[in-house]
Amino acid sequence: VTTAPVSRSARTRAREEITREIKAAARRQLVELGAGDLSLRAVARELGMASSAVYRYFATRDELLTALIVDAYDAIGEAAEQAESSVDRTAFLERWLATATAVRSWAVENRREYELIFGSPVPGYAAPQVTVDPAARIPLLLVGIVRDSLVGTVTGTGASRERARHAEPPEAVQADLAALGRILELDVPPALLAEMLMAWTALIGSISFELFGHLVGSVTDYDAYFRYQMTEVGSRLGLSR
Amino acid sequence: VTTAPVSRSARTRAREEITREIKAAARRQLVELGAGDLSLRAVARELGMASSAVYRYFATRDELLTALIVDAYDAIGEAAEQAESSVDRTAFLERWLATATAVRSWAVENRREYELIFGSPVPGYAAPQVTVDPAARIPLLLVGIVRDSLVGTVTGTGASRERARHAEPPEAVQADLAALGRILELDVPPALLAEMLMAWTALIGSISFELFGHLVGSVTDYDAYFRYQMTEVGSRLGLSR
């Protein structure tokens, strides 16, 4: 039995640093070429090391891809959390808008990484379990906002009690929603939970539509259109008005 | 000046047939490997011809890709039009649901081709102008439904006059919408036009979310959830209730 060293050894520190450098180089490649053309050899070349050396850090190309995916989820989640946390806690709609806007800004600035996580899956690559938690950060933000807004309603802190009236979801959907509510420990009407799922879908759907070029010719002021759209979504969640 | 032959020559017929065969083989490859790994050589191999022979039909790999994209847009548009046309003209919500459902079914059955047109763009490939028209078929269906529903309102054929009340779009968005309304020759309130754009976004966004795996763990009955979601979207368009 060996005891873990108190201070990381030179070897360990070097390992961490070089791992970071490999990921950084891979990210640069990703930006230029897209995920499909990401090449271990090119990464090694950029770092001035033998291509075989990369295998000391990532056992396979897919493992490197996975690391990039996890990083991307974390980065976009982090950006969203940062933005959301700086808004007055009782301004629910604004919290949602800050979240949505931050997500979109990150996506615009990090197109390829956004595509990596929200675009079409890389063929032949199956996302492993490790990506699940970081992927949940943004939806969990939304859960937090809605949860707070409901407490707000009860104590009268300002959330709208005139929530839009929705059709009751059909039974099959209710079952899914009930299970989801239990996982999230969120006790809300099924229609509202469904609305949250749709909000999350609308957020990503809208950003993808813009980035993938399907609004070319219809919209020119993407900022304004996006904000308007997300305001509509927010008000359907009963976050204001 | 040569006159066009009345009946296509053997050569012309052969050319058309082989062009079709090349596209079919390419489509098969697409299904297996995704757009990024589509290879001219592999297509030629499958057809038992020299790889150089393919160049008599498509000057470049990208040209072949473009052909597949156009075909995909046409196929999904065709499927949608078929489904929509078989619904009672005055059942506006049902027309919308038939459209949406047909689009989703086609997407589920033709995953890769769907990804080709609605997933992340193939890096290094710029969609040429020829893809614009076929891409418009589905949104134009939606325009038709809403247009008819408005006439319905006037003549009292059954469309709801209790259209959901929307916030007025901000000015920057209004400008875009006005231009869009002129192009479509559709004279409707800006908020409704915006809602149509959002419906189109929601349709594709929802299908992509499902296909790209972002609902795994939250939804199990995709059919029911999708239908519910599109019903909500439809009612926001004032198509019923």
Next chain:
DNA sequence: TGTACATCAGTGAACGCGCGTTCACTGATGTAC
């Protein structure tokens, strides 16, 4: 504190593979007189 051994990072060559595209060519089909 010094030494012997184990662990690990990195090298460079090699394996086996596939790709897009070009080019000079042969032979079949189409066209003009």
Next chain:
DNA sequence: TGTACATCAGTGAACGCGCGTTCACTGATGTAC
């Protein structure tokens, strides 16, 4: 209707390239006594 020429489809070899991964190796760092 028959012949001469032009057009076109398809061949096979080649160019120049890049890829992921393995393997036997050297030399530096870490560990146990």
